[in-house]
Amino acid sequence: MDAQLKHGLLEVCVLTALFKEDSYGYRIIKDTSPYIKISESTLYPILRRLESGNYLSVYSVEHNGRLRKYYKITDSGKKKIEEFLDGWNEVMNIHNYIVTETRGKDE
Amino acid sequence: MNKSEFLEQLESGLKDLPNSEIKKSLNYYSEMIDDRIEDGESESDAVASLGSVDEIAVSVKSQTQLPTQTKQKSGYKIFIIILLVLGSPIWLSILLALFSIILAVYVTAASIIIALFSVVASFLLGGTAAVFGSPIIMYSNIQTGIFCIGAGLILFGFGVFLAYGTVKLSSLIIKFTAFCGRKLKSLIIKKKSA
8 A cells, every 4th residue: 555645544543443442552453453554663653643632542551560551532533533534535536536537448 | 682672772772862752662662562472472573573673763763852852942941930930039139239239339430530520629619719819818918818829829730730630530430340340241141141
């Protein structure tokens, strides 16, 4: 996938991984891995950006004698997903246009 | 490479960043390694799958350096303002003392000049009065009158002589006080910026 396009999708994918329940770094990577490849070093700045933008909040939970950071999606995080889905209709229109112009057979 | 080696190398790679940033990123990668080990990977595999330490350090730095630097600066400014407010009993009194010294120097110089000119004026006025008053005395006693003219002329002569010296001396005093004032001012301004 195009790097620029992927970059925009990553934030929304991370937020989506938190939509049903709070999660932690490694699980976010695993949950999204069937759809998009996020490495640890890519995820770190995304989480920081989403946190500073108030799209998610962070809390620590003790797990096996160590602290694990859990991420919780905020209302504005959920709104960001909605906006992405709304905007996607536009992308689909452009996709259709590209497909019909380049691959469509005009009789 | 094991986990602690990885974290050590990462820490030294991030050493330009503020401590809180270093700690956050070390915690993150430490958690990632622990979670991978818990998931069944060996420690060295877990570390290896994160990629090169240098690349991670570069990417963390490029993502965090700018906002933290501006934060540090504003924090530093606030710190300075707090210090200035808390230290006001000390630096305000020092400042006041320095201003009083400057004021005292100027007042002293001005009074010396005024005193010198008064002396000169008294010589000149006294001499003139004696010379012009002598004819009245001459009516009653001619010798005393002549003495008066002589004394008056001597006084006036002294006055002219002193006036010359006083003008020279005054300009010297004015120059000296101006010099002192500049010195003290630069002292205060240096104190403020330090």
